[in-house]
Amino acid sequence: MVVRWAAMEFLRLSQERQKRRLRIEELILLLLRCLIVLSVVMAFARPVLRSLGFPIPGVNARVYAIVVVDNSFSMGLKGADGKSSFQRAQSAAQEIFTKVLKPGDAVSLVLLSNKPEEAIGSASYDLSAALKRVQSAKVGSRATDYLETAKTVSRLLKASKIPAKEVYWLSDDQSGAWESSRRESAKSFWKEFGTLARLTWVSVGTEAKERNNLAVEPPILANQLVTPQLSARLEAQLDNYSDKSYSALLVNLIVEGKKVGTTQVNLPPNGSATARFLYRFAQPRTYTGKIELQNSEDIDRLTADNSAPFAVPVRE
The missing domain is CATH 2.60.40.10 (Immunoglobulins)
Known part of the structure; x- marks a missing residue:
């Protein structure tokens, strides 16, 4: 004959609750251990994943940077130092990729002309590969058009979900490049463009007195x-x-x-x-x-x- 009384029933229920709490704690502990192991694996895998182009966030907030390099015909003009405007643009781009941007930042590369080229369209986290793409680029035979290039940059900025956006614009400041921007319809575009990202303009052209052609x-x-x-x-x-x-x-x-x-x-x-x-x-x-x-x-x-x-x- 089993006699149940209130104290025994209380102990039984208390023991069951204790078992459930211990199981939950063990699951949480197991999950934390798995996360620690995963973090260690990811830390060792960062160089490999970055070389394959996978997004690996850095310790700081990520930045989406679009580097615009002018490779239109006028960039072949050499200055008194013997370097062309395009060579100076390549050097400036190298400084941006190696000293300004950090691991974990995303980058796109646009080659500027009246028919701009998305050399790297989708955001890439491989800064070294982006630098190699700049170094392999050549001066083309096309004219310069800032408006057409800005339209391409605008589309890339709007497609990115990364909140911090920057644009680095490397060009030789040809006056003819603004010709299409003088139209009335272009004013509203440039006004909106200025709100999409922080713009850094880097002038790589020769001095005006050296621009004899x-x-x-x-x-x-x-x-x-x-x-x-x-x-x-x-x-x-x-x-x-x-x-x-x-x-x-x-x-x-x-x-x-x-x-x-x-x-x-x-x-x-x-x-x-x-x-x-x-x-x-x-x-x-x-x-x-x-x-x-x-x-x-x-x-x-x-x-x-x-x-x-x-x-x-x-x-x-």
Whole structure:
């Protein structure tokens, strides 16, 4: 015969509650131990995960930075130090990736021109890979357009959920880059753009007095039909994008790698002139050549547009 009394019933219920509490405490302790082990594993795995592009938060609050590097045509202009604007931009980008941004920060890379390129579109946590992408970039042949590039940057900023956002804008400050921004419709865009992120503008261009640039336009063949019996007339327009005038500027005609003619032109400030050549091609075939400024490196630090190629088909 079992006799239950109140004290015994109380002890039994108390013991069951104690067992449940101990089980909960053991589960919590097990969970904490698992988290400690996971934290140690993650600490050792951080370099590997970061190299694979996985987001690994740093000890400080994360930052989403968009680095804008101008690689438009004008960035090839060299300064008195012998370095081009693009080389200075690459050096500035290296400082940003290695000294300003920290492990755990996210980054995108945009190459600036009138057709901007998302070199790294989706946010990457691999700062070393982003730096390598900048170092491998080249100066292009496109014009500069700040508005089109800012539209690309704006879209990337709005897509990111990281609250702290920064933009580093590396360019040579060409006045023509603002041409599209002078439209009335662009004003509201730039006003909104200023609220999306903290903007740091880094000017990497040469000094204004060093920005003398001459350019040779694509040659024009005046003859519709070229034969070995008829001399061909080749013309090329030369443009002066500076406030300086040039007198007796030497211009060469190159055919199949050989200089076959030289003429002189006078270039007024911010003006143009035409170089004209007469040349008789000896045989019926296609000839290639170019019209170029002589000793162009001595008078112009942006040498990429100091010559213009041509091809002439010569018939029998």
